[in-house]
Amino acid sequence: MERHEIEAVLAVAEELHFRRATERLGLAQGRVSQTVKALERRLGVVLFERTSRRVALTPAGRRLYEGLAPAYRQIQEVTAQAVTIGKGITGTLRVGFSSQWASDMVLKTAKLFRRAYPDCAVELEEVQLRDTFGPLRSGELDLQLTEFPVDEPDLVAGPVIFSEPRALLVPEQHPFARCGSVCMEDLARTPLIVISGDSPQYWRDSIYPRTTPQGRPITHAASAVYWAEVLSMVASGLGVSPVALRAARYHARPGIAFVPLSDAPPLEYGLIWRCDGDTARVRAFVQTLCRTTSDRPR
Template structure:
């Protein structure tokens, strides 16, 4: 049997419709019909009952499908393993993420990646707020998905994969808490809870600015090392803190409110990896995540 005959039979056995089968295989439905007739002639058995309105497997066709499908899947898996091995896409890939919404995209991409490269395991783990690039430099992660900007000479920042609108986290009793939105100039009127640790100053200045676009100073108060600590400081009335608006879907809790910005640029996210650490599996994973983020793998796009 030829490969195209096996594929035509198995897809038709699933769809039970010549036009849909042709669409999946990129063939005219007449070509599918010819292929099935040749296969039946070669085997000497009728595999499908056909009428103008109905296509169904015969008992012999059902038995042939049940015998053939598992064997064909094993062949496909063996081919995928051979290709992956030839490309070096084996072993374990360790991937970091900076937020739960970034993790959602990585989990979705990992499912696609593992189907393509079954001999490569993927482990994902959260990156701590206080040391965003330390694990990459320590080889604890291969790539990681994180907030931009990233301007490190030993790291490569890929293209922006997705972006999120900004919000301001504040205590539930804050004067801004009942507003529909806040503006960047409002930051001059309330202390800012920021972060501390081994974090580049340009990154802190971008996400936790010290002055408004109009030049008014922004007071910095308490600092947090971990994300949950930041939420607790805000709830305790120690200040407000900017974040992605989507954080409200994951971290809403009594005592805090998420109010969207009306004039702040979105937070951009992308993959980052060591400049000297690009392996075949890293490159393949980067390509897969990019496809999933854009929706080009299956049309479903990034996690919502």
């Protein structure tokens, strides 16, 4: 099989959509479909079942994908290692994260990165929300996976890696705790606990709004410096606080409840780095992280 045939099969198997596979590979419209059809004719087997509504792997296609994917990744890793030696991707890369779920993704990526670039160490550090960009700007970090939006002249806002539904962290005895969900207008009915600090106002407003969509004021009654304080203050009945819904899996404890915010936009998490810090190490880690979120069959 030629390289372009392998890449076409892998892209379609992982996207289960010919147009998305074509866009992913940066090819002209219809090119991936033509490549797969030609390969199927040459092999004498059907690799994908196609209808007007869906694309699915046949048993033969599944077996081919399962054999090709790890071999192709190994070729990519060996090639990357050779490029690393040539380009000098060595030293230490310092990566920050702002939440436990972001930490999980960074840790997974760091493991793959070390395998591909054995001469480059990776150090990880949690970033406190009270100073979202401080460690990056000071040079303490080279790269960061954090909540968006980010609109800073000295920072590059890279790709959005994943998004999370929002929820409201409330005291266990709060009336909201008995609801299946709440809406943004409900924030006007209860005091909000926020993280204080030096983060830009636009960023803080995206996490802790000051008005509801209909313009009703939202009371910011108390502030905390660290996330652990927010948990304790909410459990004590001092207020509620917006969070990612996934926080319930990491921070559940007596005295609090997590209630979905039904009409809130999702929290987006993306990569950021300094404009003057666009190094080969940073680019390699960004590519590795993006690959970990895209090379699984959907």
